[in-house]
Amino acid sequence: MKKNTRVIKNALIIASCIVLLLTILPIKSNAASETSPLEKQSWPFKGILGHFDKTSLRRGYEVYTQVCAACHGMRFLHYRDLRELGYSKAQVVALAALNEVEDGPNDEGEYYSRLALPSDIFISPFPNDAAARVANNNVLPPDLSLMVAEKAAQGGADFIYALMIGYKEAPEGSELKEGLYYNTAFKGQEIAMPPPLFEDIIDFSDGTEASIQQMGFDVAQFLAWAADPSLEQRKRIGLRVIIFLGIFLIIAIMYKRRVWTRAHS
Amino acid sequence: MTKKQEMTQKQTNKTLQNPILKWIDDRLPIIGLLQREYIDYPTPRNVNYFWSFGAIATIMLLVMIVTGLVLAMQYTAHVDLAFSSVQRIMRDVNYGWLLRTIHMNGASMFFLAVYIHLYRGMYYGSYKKPRELLWILGVVIFLLMMATAFTGYVLPWGQMSYWAATVITNLFSAIPIIGEQVVAFLWGGFSVDNPTLNRFFVLHFLLPFVILAVVFLHIAALHVTGSNNPDGIDVKSARDTLPFHPYITSKDSLAILVFAIGYAMVVFYAPNFLNHPDNAIPANPLSTPEHIVPEWYFLPFYAILRAIPNKLLGVLGLFGGVAILFFLPFLDRSKIRSCRYRPLYRWLLWLFVIDTMFLGWLGSKPAEEPYILWARLGTVYYFGFFLVLTPLISLIERPAKLPASISEPVLKTSDHPRDS
Numbered sequence: 001m002k003k004n005t006r007v008i009k010n011a012l013i014i015a016s017c018i019v020l021l022l023t024i025l026p027i028k029s030n031a032a033s034e035t036s037p038l039e040k041q042s043w044p045f046k047g048i049l050g051h052f053d054k055t056s057l058r059r060g061y062e063v064y065t066q067v068c069a070a071c072h073g074m075r076f077l078h079y080r081d082l083r084e085l086g087y088s089k090a091q092v093v094a095l096a097a098l099n100e101v102e103d104g105p106n107d108e109g110e111y112y113s114r115l116a117l118p119s120d121i122f123i124s125p126f127p128n129d130a131a132a133r134v135a136n137n138n139v140l141p142p143d144l145s146l147m148v149a150e151k152a153a154q155g156g157a158d159f160i161y162a163l164m165i166g167y168k169e170a171p172e173g174s175e176l177k178e179g180l181y182y183n184t185a186f187k188g189q190e191i192a193m194p195p196p197l198f199e200d201i202i203d204f205s206d207g208t209e210a211s212i213q214q215m216g217f218d219v220a221q222f223l224a225w226a227a228d229p230s231l232e233q234r235k236r237i238g239l240r241v242i243i244f245l246g247i248f249l250i251i252a253i254m255y256k257r258r259v260w261t262r263a264h265s
Numbered sequence: 266m267t268k269k270q271e272m273t274q275k276q277t278n279k280t281l282q283n284p285i286l287k288w289i290d291d292r293l294p295i296i297g298l299l300q301r302e303y304i305d306y307p308t309p310r311n312v313n314y315f316w317s318f319g320a321i322a323t324i325m326l327l328v329m330i331v332t333g334l335v336l337a338m339q340y341t342a343h344v345d346l347a348f349s350s351v352q353r354i355m356r357d358v359n360y361g362w363l364l365r366t367i368h369m370n371g372a373s374m375f376f377l378a379v380y381i382h383l384y385r386g387m388y389y390g391s392y393k394k395p396r397e398l399l400w401i402l403g404v405v406i407f408l409l410m411m412a413t414a415f416t417g418y419v420l421p422w423g424q425m426s427y428w429a430a431t432v433i434t435n436l437f438s439a440i441p442i443i444g445e446q447v448v449a450f451l452w453g454g455f456s457v458d459n460p461t462l463n464r465f466f467v468l469h470f471l472l473p474f475v476i477l478a479v480v481f482l483h484i485a486a487l488h489v490t491g492s493n494n495p496d497g498i499d500v501k502s503a504r505d506t507l508p509f510h511p512y513i514t515s516k517d518s519l520a521i522l523v524f525a526i527g528y529a530m531v532v533f534y535a536p537n538f539l540n541h542p543d544n545a546i547p548a549n550p551l552s553t554p555e556h557i558v559p560e561w562y563f564l565p566f567y568a569i570l571r572a573i574p575n576k577l578l579g580v581l582g583l584f585g586g587v588a589i590l591f592f593l594p595f596l597d598r599s600k601i602r603s604c605r606y607r608p609l610y611r612w613l614l615w616l617f618v619i620d621t622m623f624l625g626w627l628g629s630k631p632a633e634e635p636y637i638l639w640a641r642l643g644t645v646y647y648f649g650f651f652l653v654l655t656p657l658i659s660l661i662e663r664p665a666k667l668p669a670s671i672s673e674p675v676l677k678t679s680d681h682p683r684d685s
């Protein structure tokens with residue numbers, strides 16, 4: 001009799017844990033349902049010891065500056081952050097100097113333009129949102145710094161990849177509005193971004209062939225890094241913290257056992 | 266000093282061997298106090314691991330205060346700068362990402378610990394005489410925690426921050442006659458804007474210290490009556506208790522470490538799991554998100570709000586869902602504390618726990634059928650449990666036989682029903 005109630009009770013506890021999980025999970029998966037399921041890429045930054053592939057990140061940065069930066073800013077990144085992609089100090093200075101920024105006022109009270117420094121944030125293609133809209137059919141190209149975090153519910157980096165390779169002919173009979181393009185990954189399938197990538201649109205400096213898949217993969221990984229630059233450090237520290245706590249837990253278990261044997265005698 | 270006080274102080278003083286501690290204690294009897302309350306404090310010997318969640322909650326409060334203070338040194342409470350100051354913390358401040366993820370997920374872990382703590386109190390009847398005030402102080406803490414979490418969630422000024430603030434503050438407009446004025450007063454203007462963010466920051470900074478003060482009262486009240494225990498019967502002799510140290514301290518340390526490992530897994534491997542992705546988008550008053558979803562720990566009450574078609578009644582339901590806990594000690598007429606010995610109430614309470622989780626799940630769903638109907642049923646059970654079942658069940662329930670004392674089943678392990 002007693003044993004029975006215990007079994008039922010344990011079952012109830014497990015059931016309530018499952019309900020609790022169900023409470024939390026759907027928050028994540030609300031938005032994903034409308035588009036076709038994503039192909040999952042094997043990202044090196046997943047998993048307990050995940051890390052970014054630096055050569056891929058550098059290629060991703062090339063895709064970003066040579067293609068996406070025509071329309072999208074990344075206002076939370078500084079050129080100095082590129083050091084984390086494996087560029088040397090001199091290389092970062094040179095990469096920054098490919099861009100011009102407005103500065104001022106100087107001692108004469110004038111505004112002037114100068115070459116960007118590593119301490120500058122990535123320059124934006126447009127001076128303000130209104131200018132960005134006017135240039136893009138009245139749709140604002142969003143800032144990409146946190147794009148992968150924003151799209152966490154749709155798959156994060158997998159979503160970016162799917163978006164990059166998702167441009168297709170519109171199916172028979174459907175009519176696209178002026179300035180919209182058919183993309184299987186985008187919600188509603190009609191996106192205002194013109195297909196940004198074409199075969200060999202850029203020359204990768206490491207000689208990798210610039211297929212759409214390759215560029216999509218690299219730029220997605222680059223954006224994943226941009227949204228979560230502390231990922232590698234976090235996972236490394238995390239493992240140590242958990243091992244450390246685990247050792248203490250073992251000691252605590254032994255101590256507790258020893259102390260409590262006295263209580264039962 | 267009365268004769269009695271003098272004697273108790275002498276007693277603890279005698280055990281103080283260290284001359285420096287003794288010197289301090291003769292002038293400020295704090296060492297003896299700590300000794301009595303945290304070393305000798307007699308605790309029922311049968312308390313289980315659910316009794317560790319008070320200690321876990323205390324640690325979480327301290328973690329939140331420490332990480333929060335450091336974050337506040339880098340955060341800027343201004344609508345134009347708040348979002349980027351948080352990004353600065355995440356990217357440029359040394360270990361800023363660590364502080365922020367600890368703080369952000371700490372809120373969830375804190376609520377998790379307190380929810381378990383609270384249901385523990387309900388299951389074992391810890392709210393009943395003589396612990397009513399202890400319980401009421403606990404509910405006060407719970408309310409303060411909700412206010413703290415809500416104001417804190419607004420600070421990063423993402424889309425969810427902004428829209429949650431808008432939705433929740435707008436609830437007050439349901440108050441008849443003065444509603445609109447109350448809302449304008451909360452906002453400090455005509456919409457959620459810079460003054461709102463500023464005052465929310467002030468409140469979010471202040472409230473944890475208020476909580477800390479109430480926690481002191483909570484523990485002071487606990488140490489007047491002593492801890493309840495899984496059998497829900499009073500301590501009858503010294504054999505029923507064990508000194509807090511080393512027995513409970515060793516047990517609590519173990520529980521705290523297990524909890525900390527779970528916490529670390531979230532912080533280091535799923536730091537954004539509980540975070541709404543829309544909060545990675547800076548607040549934009551011109552674009553309303555598709556679904557406005559509060560943090561998980563508010564969801565059951567959010568579901569109650571949306572289940573009730575009338576706005577004013579909905580708001581009353583939302584706050585009533587928490588406030589009703591204040592009255593639990595007086596609604597429950599049974600003399601038996603622990604559900605171990607309450608064969609009917611035990612099941613009603615489990616059903617209540619599941620109902621709350623079910624409501625939480627519904628709160629994360631869009632406000633459409635069938636979820637609304639389900640939420641109405643869940644709401645009926647939620648309030649029915651407190652207002653009808655809890656007061657009336659004791660009329661028909663026949664409690665099981667209580668053990669003669671706490672130590673009886675523990676020390677005679679052979680016939681201890683729970684070890685069979």
Ligand code: HEM
Pocket residue numbers: 315316317318319320322323324326379382383386389391392396399400402403404405406407476480483484487491492493494590
């Ligand atoms: C900041 C949040 C809180 C902290 C830090 C806290 C802390 C504590 C501590 C350290 C204990 C003694 C250990 C234990 O029995 O677990 C305790 C006991 C207790 N707490 Fe809390 N508590 C909090 C919130 C609450 C809430 C929200 C409630 C209920 C509404 C509550 C109700 C109780 C009761 C009834 C006891 C006595 C338990 C017993 O002896 O069986 N507490 N609390």
